[in-house]
């Protein structure tokens with residue numbers, strides 16, 4: 001698949017098969033992140049342990065429920081909603097808490113990861129919801145277990161895996177976002 005096809009076919013996948021991502025594919029996704037435009041340090045924690053993914057999932061769900069944000073609370077209340085969607089691998093992208101471009105660096109890296117995953121035949125989804133669990137109160141155990149460096153803050157996450165047929169939390173039709181204004 002070339003880049004244009006990956007861009008046009010990528011979508012947020014929110015249901016995964018219980019099948020591991022082969023290590024060579026995972027490494028390609030990580031490599032893609034590290035080739036993105038960048039203006040500062042960041043780290044990718046690759047969470048392959050099912051137990052830790054479950055813990056992060058549950059704490060994220062709890063944080064969504066208690067967020068006070070109506071959109072997040074509605075999502076969390078959907079029957080069967082799991083914020084990590086049962087994906088077999090979770091990438092956590094963190095950067096220095098006080099760095100000016102931490103969010104941009106990690107978002108660009110994550111964008112490359114999504115496109116690489118698509119080109120490899122994998123589903124993926126960009127997530128900010130885990131930041132509610134990691135950057136909220138009583139988070140130190142998660143930060144330590146995920147190996148996020150001292151002084152770093154979780155900026156975003158990516159899940160990837162083989163897409164399940166049923167994808168009930170994703171709209172079937174892909175929409176075009178944003179607006180365009182031509183000058184001249």
Ligand SMILES: Cc1cc2nc3c(=O)[nH]c(=O)nc-3n(C[C@H](O)[C@H](O)[C@H](O)COP(=O)(O)O)c2cc1C
Pocket residue numbers: 010011012013014125126127128129130174175
């Ligand atoms: C800043 C940002 C945060 C997002 N956070 C989440 C998230 O926490 N959970 C989720 O399922 N999707 C999340 N998404 C994915 C969007 O919901 C998704 O990209 C959007 O609905 C468009 O759908 P598409 O990716 O299939 O084109 C996030 C996207 C962005 C840009």
